[in-house]
Amino acid sequence: MKEVFPNTKAHIIIGVAGAAPSFIRSLVENFYYKNLLDISFLGDAHNSTISQNWVRPDIDLLENKLAMRDVKTQELFVNPIDENKPLILMTHNNMLDCNFFFNKYPLGKLIHIDINNPKSFYRIQACFLIKSLFQESKLNKSWATLACAKLLKKHSFALDEINIDKFSLDELKLLITDEFAIRSMHNYDRTNLGFRKYKDKVLTLNYTDIIEDKNQVLHNISEFLNEPINENTIKSYDEYLLKQNEVILKYAPWILEFEANFNQKF
Numbered sequence: 001m002k003e004v005f006p007n008t009k010a011h012i013i014i015g016v017a018g019a020a021p022s023f024i025r026s027l028v029e030n031f032y033y034k035n036l037l038d039i040s041f042l043g044d045a046h047n048s049t050i051s052q053n054w055v056r057p058d059i060d061l062l063e064n065k066l067a068m069r070d071v072k073t074q075e076l077f078v079n080p081i082d083e084n085k086p087l088i089l090m091t092h093n094n095m096l097d098c099n100f101f102f103n104k105y106p107l108g109k110l111i112h113i114d115i116n117n118p119k120s121f122y123r124i125q126a127c128f129l130i131k132s133l134f135q136e137s138k139l140n141k142s143w144a145t146l147a148c149a150k151l152l153k154k155h156s157f158a159l160d161e162i163n164i165d166k167f168s169l170d171e172l173k174l175l176i177t178d179e180f181a182i183r184s185m186h187n188y189d190r191t192n193l194g195f196r197k198y199k200d201k202v203l204t205l206n207y208t209d210i211i212e213d214k215n216q217v218l219h220n221i222s223e224f225l226n227e228p229i230n231e232n233t234i235k236s237y238d239e240y241l242l243k244q245n246e247v248i249l250k251y252a253p254w255i256l257e258f259e260a261n262f263n264q265k266f
Contacts, residue, residue: 010105015113018128025090031227039235043243133164
């Protein structure tokens with residue numbers, strides 16, 4: 001099996017769940033294919049993928065490779081279908097083996113979404129929980145069950161009955177402001193900074209800028225990829241921001257006030 005792909009423009013986006021890694025992944029795709037992103041009513045871009053230019057290796061081989069490595073990032077072991085087309089990947093796993101990635105893809109580039117601005121902690125947590133509680137997938141709902149364990153003790157919901165609309169706004173606020181969850185998210189983002197030595201191959205985007213400074217973020221991505229901004233890039237970004245704020249306004253309106261007061265304090 002081929003282990004190095006010298007001609008493939010491989011990109012991998014790293015970000016915690018709720019911090020827009022899927023959106024940035026889809027946005028990178030747009031720079032190459034000029035497509036209009038499919039943004040759900042939750043501000044979710046997971047369904048926007050149009051260029052799945054990758055194939056997983058044999059599952060037994062994949063499991064053997066993962067068993068031999070400390071880093072459990074299966075995204076590293078996919079291979080491009082067409083080596084001359086961009087390969088665009090996304091992972092929530094911050095323990096990425098950067099040496100492996102850049103050795104496999106000499107033209108590879110990495111985008112890291114930084115979440116260290118405390119102004120956005122609640123928004124990220126809200127996006128993660130709200131989307132988790134809305135998913136049809138039992139796996140995602142199981143994850144949500146763990147996150148919502150304290151509140152679920154007050155209710156008698158079966159797993160298949162979990163729905164965000166069954167929680168009051170006050171209950172949702174308790175979930176979003178859970179100190180352990182916020183601290184865990186923050187610590188997870190700091191677990192691996194090894195990619196920083198690949199300065200010319202790495203772009204760090206601050207999540208707060210993704211929400212508040214569209215023009216600068218687009219400029220930075222465009223320069224990083226050496227690809228121009230197109231009309232659908234701007235339309236898709238505007239749609240994403242609109243849906244994000246609609247969701248926050250409906251399920252966690254206090255976050256907007258918190259962010260406004262944060263600006264005044266700092």
